[in-house]
Amino acid sequence: MAKYMLIMRATDETLAKMMETPFEQMLETVGRFNEELIRAGVLIAAEGLDDPSQGVVVDFAGEQPVVTDGPYGETKELFGGFYLIDVASKEEAVEWAKRLPALPGSKCEVRRVPSIDEFPQDNEWVALERAWRERTGQL
């Protein structure tokens, strides 16, 4: 078993489409898919992100980070949200990704989330992070 993150990427086209879709309808479509994940016993966490125009970009191109409002000039592949699922194989993660109620123009990246067990156990920073996870009950 392994954790995979399904990273949702949207474009201008997707966002425009989303704006046209009645909110109730969107909630139902996404809700039905989420319910499938829950029924299958694979859902660990999921979050969606707010309107990209409300965001801020910090650019590290130069010596100092440059902060600008709003999304990138070109919204090619904006990160829009994620699912964290617990599945038996990469193929199973991909199979779930294929079922996403995704709008035209969007993409989903499927990436494995390494467990903290895969890091060197004798490293002090890894130990500190473990302790924090234990204290706070983080995933």
Place this chain on the structure above:
Amino acid sequence: MSPTDDDGLPGPDPGPDKGTGTGTGTGTGTDAAAVGEPARRAVAAVWRIESARIVGALARYTGDFALAEDVAQEALAEALVSWSRDGAPANPVGWLLATARRRAIDAFRRRSALDERYALLAGQLTEGGAVTGAAAPAADGRDELPWDPDRIDDDVLALVFTACHPVLAPEARVALTLRVVAGLSSEEIARAFLVPVPTVQARITRAKKTIAAARVPFALPPAEERRARLGAVLSVLYVVFTEGATATAGTDLLRTDLAYEAVRLARTLAALLPDEPEPHGLLALFELTAARFPARTGPDGEAVLLEDQDRTRWDHGATRRGLAALGRAGAIGRGLGPYGLQAAIAACHAGAPSVAETDWERIVLLYEALGRVAPSPVVELNRAVAVAMASGPADGLAIVDDLLATDRLPGSHLLPGVRGELLARLGRTAEARAELELAARRCRNARERAVLLRKAAALD
């Protein structure tokens, strides 16, 4: 989820008809010769997600659980060949359902069972569809089973209750549940339980024949039977998890894949029966136990005892999910059953910084409660361990010696294991060593045996 955006047409038939009812269990891995590994893995992934819903829907349509399982397996075998040759279809579920449905029609034809089920399958039925949950076939002649999202939960639940039916022997329930509900192949089940593949296939075949002979209806158990029947389902999942958590033989201390399968099934069951406390209790027990997996084996795969485990290595996400499930089990307000109580004990360990700082008094009380709702010598032995921790080894030993005198755990390695441990704490070294060595001789798991021998050797 509706198979309407695809023609659902599979490729040509892969070869001579193997016939139904053979029960040979073509899992994801038998026809592997002609099938590439990537294709096989892709089909297996679809199957894991969909098999329960597919077999459930087919069983409801045909009213014949055994046939449904057969034709679903045939569709799976066909998918392996066809998808690796032509690529996966746009709608894998629709493809599998359509293929299985055609196989079911062939089977009915062979049986000359031109009855109403055949008519329904062959798409002749338009009236009465509402009663069976069937819709009229698509006007453009696409051959698909109508997929009714509102029936899926009941189908899957009916499947679980059928696979765990009391007419079946316990090991048959386990094999059948893993096969039809979890979507594992006979090979995977055989590997998990360290038995030959033909043994698993024979168990499944016999189980299907038993269900047919006993005329077990494919349905949810009536309300008055439901709680007792649920107990059988929970115990099957418990066996699967336990087998995965501690292999009874061989060298793998953990077969986490199998344990994970049980966790997944418990999550499904808890989602489908949200108002029953025990599925939540069982899920809590699994999550809290699985949380310790990362710390239970050392660098060389040797077993690490609870007292020596690095608790920072426990999976805290799993702990949190376990505590949440335990909270739900309690919130239903019918008290905790046997699994909920075991989960409550696991929660005591999960919340403790060390063995010494564990609330052993509470654990003793929980074992007393467990001994009343589900008495067993193993529960009694665990109570002895908790009593020894709470009020000293002599009190624990009294309970163990009582178990020994009444011979309630004959041949088990657990009793001499605990007895040796308690004798060692009381300073009765020679007796302790003899007990631990006896436990090691009886223990079938190589890693556990090594731990016992290590303890015995450390007594010098």
